[in-house]
Amino acid sequence: MNNDLDYGLDLADQLLILLREAAQGCSEYQLIQQLKARHSTHIPHLPLTDKLVLFRTHFLLFNALYRLRERLWSEQAGHLQISALHIQLLPYQTGSVGLSEHDPLRDYYLDLHHLRDTREEDVEKLLTSFWKRMQGGDEKQAALELLGLDTSPEALNLATIKRRYRELVSLHHPDRGGSTSRLQSLNQAMEILERYY
Structure with a gap:
């Protein structure tokens, strides 16, 4: 297996390759580590301990996942189940599009203004909100x-x-x-x- 992803591929295509190799699915963290190990140029190769780097890496990954999900649906080639804990490529099933007509997370990640305009203090607020919800x-x-x-x-x-x-x-x-x-x-x-x- 070649350890480098094709530089001509965009991030969504690289993720499709990785998800096809992971039949049982994987976590967001595992995908990020695989992209880094395979020298993807589409994500920052910086430590995820910096909150802004973590946010940008996460955003780029989820933007590509939602773009990939839409492409797979339109081609009737598969269904992409997306959450931070588990991401899995599943076979296409008629009607699966209708089950999630409006997805606020999809809207958020497909709007690149969020990537460009989010500052470190915004990330801090997002993390605080996340931990409150987790409690x-x-x-x-x-x-x-x-x-x-x-x-x-x-x-x-x-x-x-x-x-x-x-x-x-x-x-x-x-x-x-x-x-x-x-x-x-x-x-x-x-x-x-x-x-x-």
Whole structure:
């Protein structure tokens, strides 16, 4: 295996190569490390201990992932599941586009003004906000209640949450007579809970 990625490829194409090699998916950190190891020129090769470098690296990666996801959808060539903890290339399934019509994260990462205009103090605020959300709060509680889950922390794990989410999606999917708005609420609740678990 060649350890250098083709310099003619843009970052989205380089990520597609790496994700095809990782059938079970990988984390954002693993992708960044693989890009660095393969000498990609599309991300900063600086320590991620600097908050602004970390933000810019993260932003560039997610911008490329969302561009890749849209390209794969339009070509009906696959579906890209994107979160910071797990990124995975999945086979294309008809209807998967409709499950996430409006995605605020997609909008954020595809707007390059955020990359250009974000300063170090902005990154500090983003990190503070992130850690507050990770400690729990009203949004987490509401998401758990929407899925009808026991809210005692020791009774919950991601596998249990995903199992309940799949049950409810199956029950409320519009193709099976369910409501689109209910399905969107379930998707949003799952996105919230993935941040905590």
